[in-house]
Amino acid sequence: MDLELSELNPAEADAAMAVVKESFEACVAPDYAQQGRDLFAQVVTADYLRSLPHRQGFTLVAKLDGRMVGMCALRDGHHVTLFFVLPEFQGRGIGRRLFDSAVERVRRNVSGVTKLEVHSSPVAVSIYQALGFSITGPEKVDDGIRYIPMERLLGPGSNTSMDYR
Numbered sequence: 001m002d003l004e005l006s007e008l009n010p011a012e013a014d015a016a017m018a019v020v021k022e023s024f025e026a027c028v029a030p031d032y033a034q035q036g037r038d039l040f041a042q043v044v045t046a047d048y049l050r051s052l053p054h055r056q057g058f059t060l061v062a063k064l065d066g067r068m069v070g071m072c073a074l075r076d077g078h079h080v081t082l083f084f085v086l087p088e089f090q091g092r093g094i095g096r097r098l099f100d101s102a103v104e105r106v107r108r109n110v111s112g113v114t115k116l117e118v119h120s121s122p123v124a125v126s127i128y129q130a131l132g133f134s135i136t137g138p139e140k141v142d143d144g145i146r147y148i149p150m151e152r153l154l155g156p157g158s159n160t161s162m163d164y165r
């Protein structure tokens with residue numbers, strides 16, 4: 001498997017959004033009320049991805065033989081905001097590679113961050129647990145979006161470098 005990980009080139013934001021949309025529709029939307037699906041479509045856009053570097057965030061993308069198949073995005077230094085792999089490529093370790101790379105990037109580049117947080121979709125809880133996250137509260141529903149709050153300590157050896165600018 002020739003998997004290449006890189007930071008999102010803003011010109012590729014539409015391709016990354018195509019990954020998000022396909023995976024969201026197949027795996028996450030069935031658990032949401034229509035209001036939540038509409039809100040997700042309204043908020044999660046190519047412009048949102050392009051805004052992340054200005055919000056203490058970044059997006060990593062995974063390409064398999066040149067085709068974009070997955071992405072992981074953080075904001076506010078510590079919050080996993082989007083994490084999607086195309087359904088046909090799930091369960092092959094691509095999410096693990098993306099996530100580990102994102103953790104390393106936070107450890108290298110963001111000071112003062114001791115843990116990562118995520119609002120997990122119901123379907124992804126066991127995957128986040130495999131990635132070291134624990135549930136921190138009961139499931140919530142905000143504007144039709146169902147999520148389970150989770151966090152993962154970064155552990156020693158992190159946060160040794162400079163802030164994002």
Ligand SMILES: CC(C)(COP(=O)(O)OP(=O)(O)OC[C@H]1O[C@@H](n2cnc3c(N)ncnc32)[C@H](O)[C@@H]1OP(=O)(O)O)[C@@H](O)C(=O)NCCC(=O)NCCS
Pocket residue numbers: 023024027028082083084085086089090091092093094095096097118119120121123124126127128130131
């Ligand atoms: C979440 C997602 C990005 C993970 O990507 P992926 O490529 O499928 O993940 P991987 O195959 O690398 O698996 C990651 C870890 O979860 C484990 N895992 C995978 N599927 C699992 C399942 N159904 N139950 C429990 N653990 C699972 C894997 O064993 C792996 O752990 P390991 O590295 O210790 O073996 C992907 O499944 C996805 O797009 N899901 C739908 C969208 C979604 O819900 N995203 C989260 C939004 S908050």
